[in-house]
Amino acid sequence: MTTAAGWVEIDTGAIAHNLDLVRTHLGEGVALCAVLKADAYGHGVDLVAPVLVARRVERLGITGNVEARAVRDAGFTGRLLRLRPALADEILDGAAYDIEEWLGGREHAEAVTDAASRLGRPVRVHVSLNSTGLSRDGIPVDTGVGRATIASLAGRTGLDIVGVAAHFPREDAVDVERGAAVFGRESAVAIELLGNRRLDRHCATTYAALSVPASRFDMVRIGAALYGDSPLLDGALRPAMRVLSRVAALNDYAAGGTAGYDRAYTLQRDARLAVIPVGYADGYHRALGQRAEVLIGGRRAPVVDRLAMNTLLVDVSDLPRTRVGDEVVLYGTQGGDAITSADIERVSGQIAADLYTAWGRLLPRRAVEVTVRTASIG
Numbered sequence: 001m002t003t004a005a006g007w008v009e010i011d012t013g014a015i016a017h018n019l020d021l022v023r024t025h026l027g028e029g030v031a032l033c034a035v036l037k038a039d040a041y042g043h044g045v046d047l048v049a050p051v052l053v054a055r056r057v058e059r060l061g062i063t064g065n066v067e068a069r070a071v072r073d074a075g076f077t078g079r080l081l082r083l084r085p086a087l088a089d090e091i092l093d094g095a096a097y098d099i100e101e102w103l104g105g106r107e108h109a110e111a112v113t114d115a116a117s118r119l120g121r122p123v124r125v126h127v128s129l130n131s132t133g134l135s136r137d138g139i140p141v142d143t144g145v146g147r148a149t150i151a152s153l154a155g156r157t158g159l160d161i162v163g164v165a166a167h168f169p170r171e172d173a174v175d176v177e178r179g180a181a182v183f184g185r186e187s188a189v190a191i192e193l194l195g196n197r198r199l200d201r202h203c204a205t206t207y208a209a210l211s212v213p214a215s216r217f218d219m220v221r222i223g224a225a226l227y228g229d230s231p232l233l234d235g236a237l238r239p240a241m242r243v244l245s246r247v248a249a250l251n252d253y254a255a256g257g258t259a260g261y262d263r264a265y266t267l268q269r270d271a272r273l274a275v276i277p278v279g280y281a282d283g284y285h286r287a288l289g290q291r292a293e294v295l296i297g298g299r300r301a302p303v304v305d306r307l308a309m310n311t312l313l314v315d316v317s318d319l320p321r322t323r324v325g326d327e328v329v330l331y332g333t334q335g336g337d338a339i340t341s342a343d344i345e346r347v348s349g350q351i352a353a354d355l356y357t358a359w360g361r362l363l364p365r366r367a368v369e370v371t372v373r374t375a376s377i378g
């Protein structure tokens, strides 16, 4: 039983299923780094990490030290990679968790080296290259200054270089193919500049790894697929999150009136409106107001108002069996229907992760394990 007005359900069985599916698809020969940044995309490192540890995942990707500590507490003993440049203080504070750092350019190399000297030992790093043109933290390999920067890293005693990385700016097959080809060439140049060591090369995310095999190199960094937020693999990935509430109140109002803030919704007919006790302060973004739908009794009903801080209004005139206390699904499946990431993206104009990472962190979470009977996957 939950006493919260809105909550998030995490299906740990779906996480396990998605991991197995991705591993089977990738086969041997490519390492998988499961990405748990942003508290496992809002799914909770505390809920997700044990699933991955039990399935012997050997590499995890994080951003903050809080996630690093949580995965070590969950018994993870494998390699831990930070997926963005860290602040020098973060490197020091995270030293106990044995994190491989993401080296984000020349100035950042100074900060990492400085942290290493304060720690009194080298810091393991992956050097970010700008081969894909993300121009966020990668070192350009196509300029003399960039190549000199890379060469200069080799001599720094504070840096133990273990990998070269890149990150794609766009989920587009042609763009990824082109970027992967450039990364292939430039990572070879970088490795030579670094003294021809045996380094891990990696650039692929879920989209790249599952749609452009040539982008996989030695390792892939998989987030979205793990949580079932990807239509790839023929829709066989299962969304692991549901966002739920209940009908708190039901009222009938006459045609011609308006409902909610700004008088934004005019009742075209006598209507029955349901109050759902979740609003924008719970991460249900105002961009969804008057555009999204929810599920009640397995059927869709429209969100009609512009949302309040902790409530929203749904027109249930066409669902006459609705009662106070009925379960409401704001994201995920109910009965035979689902509010999908694609639905959320279409109505909000935002990527779904922008919203569900907030839902997962603002609403209380609970783990469930849904058993789904599916045809065996060939």
Ligand SMILES: *Cc1c(COP(=O)(O)O)cnc(C)c1O
Residues within 6 Å of the ligand: 035, 037, 083, 084, 167, 204, 205, 206, 207, 221, 222, 223, 224, 225
């Ligand atoms: C978030 C992230 C990933 C994972 O991306 P998905 O599309 O969720 O699989 C991989 N690499 C980096 C650097 C990231 O920031």
